[in-house]
Amino acid sequence: MSAEIxxxxxxxxxxxSWLWLVKIVTGPLLIILILVHFIVNHFIGQNGxxxxxxxxxxxxxxxxxxxxxxxLATVVTHSLSxxxxxxxxxxxxxxxxxxxxxxxxxxxxxxxSYGAWLALVIASRS
Amino acid sequence: MDNKHNLPSPAKFWTWFNPIGRQTGGxxxxxxxxxxxxxxxxxxxxxxxxxQLAQGPEAYDGFVALMHNPIIIIxxxxxxxxxxxxxxxxxxxxLTTFGVSITRQKQLFYALMAVAVVAILVFGIRMFTA
Numbered sequence: 001m002s003a004e005i006x007x008x009x010x011x012x013x014x015x016x017s018w019l020w021l022v023k024i025v026t027g028p029l030l031i032i033l034i035l036v037h038f039i040v041n042h043f044i045g046q047n048g049x050x051x052x053x054x055x056x057x058x059x060x061x062x063x064x065x066x067x068x069x070x071x072l073a074t075v076v077t078h079s080l081s082x083x084x085x086x087x088x089x090x091x092x093x094x095x096x097x098x099x100x101x102x103x104x105x106x107x108x109x110x111x112x113s114y115g116a117w118l119a120l121v122i123a124s125r126s
Numbered sequence: 127m128d129n130k131h132n133l134p135s136p137a138k139f140w141t142w143f144n145p146i147g148r149q150t151g152g153x154x155x156x157x158x159x160x161x162x163x164x165x166x167x168x169x170x171x172x173x174x175x176x177x178q179l180a181q182g183p184e185a186y187d188g189f190v191a192l193m194h195n196p197i198i199i200i201x202x203x204x205x206x207x208x209x210x211x212x213x214x215x216x217x218x219x220x221l222t223t224f225g226v227s228i229t230r231q232k233q234l235f236y237a238l239m240a241v242a243v244v245a246i247l248v249f250g251i252r253m254f255t256a
Contacts (some may be wrong), residue, residue: 034209047256050190051143052183072173079166084161090136106256115173121180 026078060126065119161212214238
């Protein structure tokens, strides 16, 4: 019987401790960012940002796209490093893990670039 | 004893979701993992959907109007619930990682989940009465 008792969260085998730290640090940061994101999107103005015009007006403040892009980068990093942790539990071979790493990195860079582009496009329309 | 049974393998994927014989920590693990997958899916869905903003006012406002139906609102409530559960479970993991409440993990989990249930109910009521 494996009676391993783990009291604390720790890097998985095959998980670089820095990547584990990224998940641990981005977690609490996301709790704050998601609250801000939520409050802003639902309580600004009458009923929050509901129309295209509301969103464009909101993005006219240059701090907003900056904050949203940082939020996006944080949430994508947390999400994909978490997904990698789940995949690690399936004990992939070295080759598969390398492919997964490249794929996740590519998806992450693509998602952040696309989101940043979208935020800047909206900001430029005000 | 045959040690092979304790090794993870892709074939054991579904055992993650098997609730039989779980202890509280196992439930917390399932909850964190299911919500993680759901939230990751939603994150990318959200990004793709917000692409409508680039198409201009008619496209975006039309899309938002289309999303005003009970089925979508149920889906949104699921996302909110997953976020609350994952976030509060994360608070528990952070606390225990830094040595807080290690001997009271179960109580911490139940307390945070009670908060989650209340928060989800409040959101649910608000979303369906707004």
